[in-house]
Amino acid sequence: MYDNPLTKRDAVTKEVKISARGCQVYYGDTHAIKDVDVDIEDKTVTAFIGPSGCGKSTFLRCLNRMNDTIDVCRVEGDIRLDGEDIYDPKVDPVQLRAKVGMVFQKPNPFPKSIYDNVAYGPKIHGMSRNKAELDEIVERALRRGAIWDEVKDRLDAPGTGLSGGQQQRLCIARAVATEPEVLLMDEPCSALDPIATAQVEELIDELREQYSVVIVTHSMQQAARVSQKTAFFHLGNLVEYGETGQIFTNPQDPRTESYITGRIG
Amino acid sequence: MSAGILITIVLVLAIVGFVLGRRRAVATAGGDGRRLHSLPGYYGQSVALFAAVPALLLMAVWLFMQPVVIDGRIGEMIPDSAVPDGGSRGLVMSDVRRIADGIEQLVDQGLVSETDLATMRADFTNVRGRLGEVGIALGSNVSPGVFEAAKVYRDANRTGGLIMTIAVLAVAAACFAWSYLRIKPDLRARNISETFVMALLIGSSLVAILTTVGIVASLVVETFHFFQMYPASEFFFSTTWNPQFRGGSDLGILPLLWGTLYVSFVALVVAVPIGLMIAIYLSEYASKTLRSLAKPAIEILAGIPTIVYGLFALITVGPFIRDWIAEPTGLGSSSSSVLTAGVVMGIMLIPFVSSLSDDIINSVPQAMRDGAYGLGATRSETIRQVVLPAALPGVVGAILLAASRAIGETMIVVLGAGAAAKLGLNPFDAMTTVTVKIVSQLTGDTEFASPETLVAFALGLTLFVFTLGLNVLALYIVRKYREQYE
Numbered sequence: 005m006y007d008n009p010l011t012k013r014d015a016v017t018k019e020v021k022i023s024a025r026g027c028q029v030y031y032g033d034t035h036a037i038k039d040v041d042v043d044i045e046d047k048t049v050t051a052f053i054g055p056s057g058c059g060k061s062t063f064l065r066c067l068n069r070m071n072d073t074i075d076v077c078r079v080e081g082d083i084r085l086d087g088e089d090i091y092d093p094k095v096d097p098v099q100l101r102a103k104v105g106m107v108f109q110k111p112n113p114f115p116k117s118i119y120d121n122v123a124y125g126p127k128i129h130g131m132s133r134n135k136a137e138l139d140e141i142v143e144r145a146l147r148r149g150a151i152w153d154e155v156k157d158r159l160d161a162p163g164t165g166l167s168g169g170q171q172q173r174l175c176i177a178r179a180v181a182t183e184p185e186v187l188l189m190d191e192p193c194s195a196l197d198p199i200a201t202a203q204v205e206e207l208i209d210e211l212r213e214q215y216s217v218v219i220v221t222h223s224m225q226q227a228a229r230v231s232q233k234t235a236f237f238h239l240g241n242l243v244e245y246g247e248t249g250q251i252f253t254n255p256q257d258p259r260t261e262s263y264i265t266g267r268i269g
Numbered sequence: 270m271s272a273g274i275l276i277t278i279v280l281v282l283a284i285v286g287f288v289l290g291r292r293r294a295v296a297t298a299g300g301d302g303r304r305l306h307s308l309p310g311y312y313g314q315s316v317a318l319f320a321a322v323p324a325l326l327l328m329a330v331w332l333f334m335q336p337v338v339i340d341g342r343i344g345e346m347i348p349d350s351a352v353p354d355g356g357s358r359g360l361v362m363s364d365v366r367r368i369a370d371g372i373e374q375l376v377d378q379g380l381v382s383e384t385d386l387a388t389m390r391a392d393f394t395n396v397r398g399r400l401g402e403v404g405i406a407l408g409s410n411v412s413p414g415v416f417e418a419a420k421v422y423r424d425a426n427r428t429g430g431l432i433m434t435i436a437v438l439a440v441a442a443a444c445f446a447w448s449y450l451r452i453k454p455d456l457r458a459r460n461i462s463e464t465f466v467m468a469l470l471i472g473s474s475l476v477a478i479l480t481t482v483g484i485v486a487s488l489v490v491e492t493f494h495f496f497q498m499y500p501a502s503e504f505f506f507s508t509t510w511n512p513q514f515r516g517g518s519d520l521g522i523l524p525l526l527w528g529t530l531y532v533s534f535v536a537l538v539v540a541v542p543i544g545l546m547i548a549i550y551l552s553e554y555a556s557k558t559l560r561s562l563a564k565p566a567i568e569i570l571a572g573i574p575t576i577v578y579g580l581f582a583l584i585t586v587g588p589f590i591r592d593w594i595a596e597p598t599g600l601g602s603s604s605s606s607v608l609t610a611g612v613v614m615g616i617m618l619i620p621f622v623s624s625l626s627d628d629i630i631n632s633v634p635q636a637m638r639d640g641a642y643g644l645g646a647t648r649s650e651t652i653r654q655v656v657l658p659a660a661l662p663g664v665v666g667a668i669l670l671a672a673s674r675a676i677g678e679t680m681i682v683v684l685g686a687g688a689a690a691k692l693g694l695n696p697f698d699a700m701t702t703v704t705v706k707i708v709s710q711l712t713g714d715t716e717f718a719s720p721e722t723l724v725a726f727a728l729g730l731t732l733f734v735f736t737l738g739l740n741v742l743a744l745y746i747v748r749k750y751r752e753q754y755e
Contacts, residue, residue, distance in 0.1 A: 082355075112640040115659045125645065175640070
């Protein structure tokens with residue numbers, strides 16, 4: 005994929021997975037996200053880029069209602085997953101988060117064994133009928149997280165004992181174990197070294213086969229490498245959204261151009 | 270000269286030293302403070318410190334050593350005949366000290382002159398009567414040997430005091446002069462005061478450590494005396510506790526230890542679940558306002574004196590348990606019981622467990638919770654399966670600290686648990702604990718020579734070893750936990 009010139013990327017329009025219309029987020033009196041409209045496609049990697057504090061992580065957290073855990077945060081507008089409003093009072097945020105998984109900036113394995121880390125989600129959602137099935141789910145998730153070969157002999161070892169890159173891949177495996185439809189990644193590589201970053205990026209590209217992946221990143225090179233669609237946020241506004249190739253080679257908005265050429269940020 | 274005046278003189282000398290030292294420092298630098306190595310105040314400080322500290326140290330050591338030396342010498346002077354049957358030399362020595370005190374006062378008030386005193390003899394003068402005039406009441410007539418010893422004691426003390434005054438003043442003056450004269454612009458006065466601060470800090474921590482060592486040493490020595498009089502195997506393995514002050518007692522620790530552990534167990538059964546749930550509520554569910562009100566309110570419990578808890582056990586909880594639970598079920602008829610003491614002690618321990626666990630649960634990184642929420646876990650699933658396991662080592666440490674409090678607790682069990690040493694399982698029975706028996710063996714007019722009193726030290730030492738072990742274990746666990754997220 006690295007050799008692929010940005011402009012020649014396939015730009016087939018796919019089914020829309022998440023659509024946001026007029027999304028507003030307030031932290032107390034601060035207006036953090038202003039009127040964002042975006043359509044996130046299925047089986048696509050969408051990158052959110054922008055300077056620090058521009059609201060990209062906040063918007064990402066709206067997509068699986070993680071902002072509910074913050075008292076002062078208020079979300080308005082319409083966000084639909086497969087056409088259903090996720091902020092509808094009838095929607096259980098717990099169920100929603102099982103469908104929209106999340107990987108965080110810092111690897112955060114639970115202080116449990118590697119096996120239990122991955123089995124945690126399937127267990128609480130009752131996804132397996134017996135131990136053998138659970139074993140299968142765990143193995144599949146670890147394989148999909150591209151970490152199976154490294155840990156298959158020590159599934160009982162604590163997850164916190166792995167290296168940073170391994171921990172992050174374990175967290176990705178943990179997130180895919182619940183069979184989510186969308187995977188949100190909040191700067192998944194910012195705590196990793198270049199080699200681990202490359203491994204995770206490769207993994208993200210593979211995950212595209214099955215999921216819709218949304219990734220927040222500070223690295224424009226990373227956005228260019230892994231994503232098909234890119235959204236540029238600035239001061240709480242969605243400035244520009246489009247094909248990654250087009251955003252990086254021919255930005256429409258002067259702010260986007262300034263940011264990707266390194267003049268603001 | 271009295272110690273107070275002496276200290277005042279030395280301190281005045283130090284203040285004078287500060288002023289003079291500062292002035293001299295400025296003078297040697299030709300009035301230009303920049304040529305000095307340190308600020309002028311530091312030079313003053315160095316003179317003040319040298320004037321005061323060695324002199325005061327000497328005085329402290331002297332005051333500590335003088336009685337020891339003099340007592341040793343006078344002790345040898347007292348003839349064996351002066352020691353009454355069944356009494357001890359220590360009692361005679363305390364008589365000597367009181368008589369010497371009395372003589373001092375007689376002389377002070379001008380009732381007896383120094384020359385009279387030299388010729389005064391116990392077999393001719395009514396010493397007891399004369400001492401009575403100045404308010405020193407003696408139990409019996411003064412024997413000649415004791416009176417002579419008292420006179421020597423008084424003389425020795427006076428001479429000692431005089432020499433000490435001279436020595437202290439000499440040291441203060443000498444150090445003053447030396448430190449004053451060595452002031453030069455390149456004297457590193459700031460480093461001197463830095464060294465002194467360090468020595469002061471080391472000294473302070475030594476006080477704490479030495480006190481601990483002293484307590485342990487006194488316990489160990491007395492316990493050793495006890496085991497010379499009473500077989501250790503009986504003490505540790507006998508199941509009867511029946512002290513007789515006429516002798517021939519059974520002093521087995523097992524019933525007491527059982528009582529202690531049983532009461533502590535009941536206390537922990539009460540305190541741990543309630544305390545933990547409070548901690549979980551406060552750290553995970555409560556709003557900020559509620560938390561800021563509830564936490565101090567719960568911690569008030571920790572500020573109630575344990576004797577008040579004891580009264581609560583004695584007049585409220587005890588009768589309640591007896592009238593509503595024990596008697597209707599026919600399990601017991603005593604208002605003091607293991608359950609009473611345990612429940613009240615449990616209430617006392619709640620803030621311990623809740624406050625420590627709350628801090629520990631709060632220190633579990635938010636990333637752990639986010640991780641679980643991100644997988645679609647509910648709040649209680651997150652707490653039960655992620656937060657609590659992560660906090661477990663710290664919580665265990667908190668519980669062990671609470672347990673060591675429970676084991677050492679005295680007043681609640683004195684008032685709530687009863688005094689009967691018993692090995693039994695019925696929680697409605699009165700039982701007793703190690704601490705209660707330490708209190709009861711040492712109250713009253715007893716001398717520290719029989720196994721019945723010395724056993725208190727052996728009990729104390731056992732308890733100490735127990736709680737020390739628990740504390741070490743708790744600290745070890747808590748420390749191990751801390752390393753996990755750093």
